[in-house]
C-alpha cells in the first residue's frame with residue numbers, strides 16, 4: 001500500500017490531491033463530501049450493579065481495555081506505511097493513547113470505581129474521564145490541557161468497546177456523503193442508506209470480511225485497509241472512492257473529478273447492458289443449465305435478486321435480524337421476515353441459514369453474558385452457539401417451519417463440523433414441529449430439507465460422512481479459505497495470502513463435490529468465489545451446477561456461463577487439479593478464461 005502526494009495541476013488554488021491506496025472490496029465510483037465517522041459520544045446508561053456482579057463487571061472492563069490496546073497497536077503498526085513525518089506524529093499520539101490504557105490512573109480509577117460505587121463499567125469510564133479532564137483543566141498547564149482531548153478520545157474508544165455501539169451515526173449527513181472511518185462493523189455498514197451515502201473507506205478491514213460483503217450487498221463503492229486515511233482528510237473535503245481499483249483521492253483536482261465521473265458513467269452503462277441478460281437462460285454453449293441463485297445479506301436485496309434474474313435464494317444470512325438492537329428477535333418477527341422472502345420469491349426455493357453468530361458477530365443481548373473468546377473464529381459460534389442456546393435455535397426453527405408452509409424453504413446450518421450437529425438439529429426440528437402442531441399450526445407433512453454449510457476443512461474432508469445426515473450441501477468458500485489457510489478473512493495484514501486457488505482449497509472443494517454427487521445430493525457454492533466470473537469455468541468443470549452469489553454478480557456470471565463449453569471446462573479443471581503450484585493453477589485458469 002502506498003501514499004502519494006500528487007501536486008495539483010494548477011487548477012485549484014494552491015491545493016494538492018492526495019491519492020491513497022487500499023483494498024477495493026466493493027466496485028464502483030463514489031464522489032462526495034467526506035464525513036469522518038469518529039465523532040459523537042456514544043450514549044451511556046447508568047446501572048447500579050450488585051455485589052455479586054462486581055467481579056464480572058471488572059472483567060468486562062479489563063476485556064475492553066485489552067481490545068482497545070489491540071486496536072491501538074494495530075493502528076500503530078499501520079503508521080509504517082505513512083510518510084516519515086506523519087508516521088512520527090501519529091506514532092507519538094498513539095503511544096500516548098497506549099500509555100493511558102496501561103496501568104494508568106484512568107484504568108485503575110475505573111476499576112476502583114466499579115468496585116466502590118457499583119457503577120456499570122461504561123458509566124464508571126464516563127465519570128473517571130470527566131474527573132481527570134477537570135483536574136487537568138484546573139492545573140492551567142497548556143501541555144495537560146492538550147491531553148484532555150486525548151483522554152476523551154481514549155474514553156470514547158473504551159465505551160464503544162464496552163457497549164459495542166456502532167461507531168457511526170448517519171442521520172443528518174448531506175446527500176451523497178462519503179464516509180471515512182477507522183473501522184466499520186458489518187452492523188455499522190448495514191445502517192447505511194445507499195440512497196444517501198455514496199461510498200466509504202476505512203483504515204482497517206479485509207476483503208472477505210462481513211463489512212465488505214455488506215458493502216457489496218448495498219452496492220456501495222468501498223475501499224478498506226487505507227493507511228493514513230484519517231490523517232489526510234478533513235470533514236467536508238471532496239473525496240473520490242474507487243472501489244474497483246482500491247483507490248481513495250482526497251481533494252481531487254477538477255480534472256480528476258471529470259475523469260472519475262466519466263468512469264462512473266461508463267460503469268452504469270455497462271451495468272445496464274448486463275441487465276439485458278436477465279431474461280436469457282443460464283445455459284452453457286453445449287446446453288448445460290446452471291442455477292444462479294442470490295445470497296441475501298439484507299432483506300432489501302430481495303428486489304435486486306429478482307431484478308437480476310435469480311432462480312432462488314441460495315443463502316439468506318439471517319444475522320441481519322440481530323444487528324443494531326438490544327433484544328432477541330422472537331418467532332413472530334422472524335416468521336414475518338422469512339415468509340415475506342418466501343412469498344416474494346413466488347415459488348422459487350429459498351434457503352435460510354440459522355444464525356451465524358458468535359465471536360465478533362455476537363449479538364449484543366447475548367454478549368453481556370458471555371466473555372469475549374480468546375479466539376473468536378474458533379470459538380462458540382454459529383451452529384455451536386445455536387445448539388447450546390436454544391433461545392436462538394428454537395424460535396428460528398419454528399419461524400422457518402411456519403414459513404415453509406408459504407413456499408419452498410430449505411434450512412441451512414453454518415459451521416457444521418460433525419454429523420452429530422446435524423442430527424441434533426434434526427432432533428430439535430422435529431421437536432419444534434411437534435410443538436407447533438400441538439399449537440394447531442398446520443405444517444407441511446415433510447419437514448424442510450436440512451443442509452450443511454461446508455466451510456470448515458474438517459467438514460470437507462468428512463463430506464462423505466456428513467452427506468449421510470444432510471439433505472444438501474452449500475460450500476462456504478469464504479470461511480473454507482480462511483480456515484484452510486489460517487488467514488483471518490477480515491484482517492488486511494494477511495489479505496494478500498487469501499487465495500481461492502490454493503491447491504488445498506481446491507482439493508477440499510473437489511472432495512466435497514464428489515461426496516455429494518455420489519449420493520445425487522444437491523450441492524452449491526455460496527461463498528464469494530461463486531460470484532466471480534474468473535472462477536466460473538473451474539467450479540462448473542469440477543461438477544457444480546448451482547452457484548449462489550450477491551445479486552448484482554448474477555449477470556456477469558451468467559454472461560460467462562453462456563460463453564462456456566462445459567466439456568472444455570471439465571477438461572481444464574482436471575488439468576488444474578493435477579497441479580500443486582498455485583501460480584501454475586492460476587495460469588492454467590486465466591489462459592483458459594482468455595480464450596474460452
Ligand code: PEP
Nearest residue numbers: 455476477478479526527
Ligand atoms: C462462507 O463462509 O463462504 C459463507 C458463505 O458464509 P459467510 O460469508 O456468511 O461466513
Ligand code: MG
Nearest residue numbers: 455476478479
Ligand atoms: Mg461462513
